[in-house]
Amino acid sequence: MVMLHESDVLTKEVLGWRGLHLFHFKGSSCSQKVRIFLNLKGIDWTSHHISLAKGEHVTPWYMGINPRGLVPALVHDGKVVIESNDILEYLETSFPEPALIPADRNEEMHLLLREEDDLHLDIRALTMRFVVPAFLAKKPESQIRKYEELGSGNVQGVADPNRLREAEFWREMIRNSGVSDKRARLAFERFRRVLEQFEGRLEGQAFLLGDQLTLLDIAWYIYVRRLSEASYPLHRLHPRLGKWFDSLDGREDFRGEVSWPRGMGVITALLHQIQRLRGTDLVHVACLP
Ligand SMILES: N[C@@H](CCC(=O)N[C@@H](CS)C(=O)NCC(=O)O)C(=O)O
CATH class of the missing domain: 3.40.30.10 (Glutaredoxin)
Known part of the structure; x- marks a missing residue:
């Protein structure tokens, strides 16, 4: 904690x-x-x-x-x-x-949430490549340096290695002029592996951990929603998970928290069109049929 x-x-x-x-x-x-x-x-x-x-x-x-x-x-x-x-x-x-x-099930939940958190830079990479246009995605070096210079630099009394990881993520974006195909493919494969496991779980139960809605459903609803916004073919690759997602997405207490401002939706739709025409969209980059 x-x-x-x-x-x-x-x-x-x-x-x-x-x-x-x-x-x-x-x-x-x-x-x-x-x-x-x-x-x-x-x-x-x-x-x-x-x-x-x-x-x-x-x-x-x-x-x-x-x-x-x-x-x-x-x-x-x-x-x-x-x-x-x-x-x-x-x-x-x-x-x-x-x-x-x-x-x-506290311990099991803790481990499952850790697995989710380990994918955070992957969801960020897919967001920056397939949801947000490149001109909005990059950070200037002057801003990156603030992660290293401001604040106490300590978490629980110890110098925090995580902020260097943050700075490195954004510097890699500058070096590669955005998120590279290789990085995007790696992120896609990581998510695909976990989503396949969830697809199996949903064969005999309504939610990811059983028949009761839990924190795990909240956490993965958010990731799956973001993956869909990045054009991940959810319903084609994982039909049961697609239904699970649709039922949560129909609820105001979920959906009301995740909508983008209208302008952003238009920008992402335009980005997808351009990427599809150029063959640089997620489906192509991930080499899906
Ligand atoms: N592991 C952290 C990740 C937090 C995180 O990366 N937050 C993002 C928004 S989802 C953020 O603040 N990004 C600002 C930035 O990277 O400059 C958590 O679960 O809270």
């Missing part, structure tokens, strides 16, 4: 905040996951919108709260928790009703 030490937090005012505060961005997949969870729990929370588009996550103030410069981050009665899955597990303990982790 990534609960920060007080010394990790340079923006000291948040240590005095009472109640539940979420720093999040509308279009961020990790933030969407937490907002759906809060909807299902019916928890009241205070919203602090951090615009990634305007670079509000790499200001001294916000990096003084989350030294990784990422959203989401939670402040609950002065405690700061970062990492979306840790936030969810923390909230499940603090607000146990209705249960979103089945009794006695």
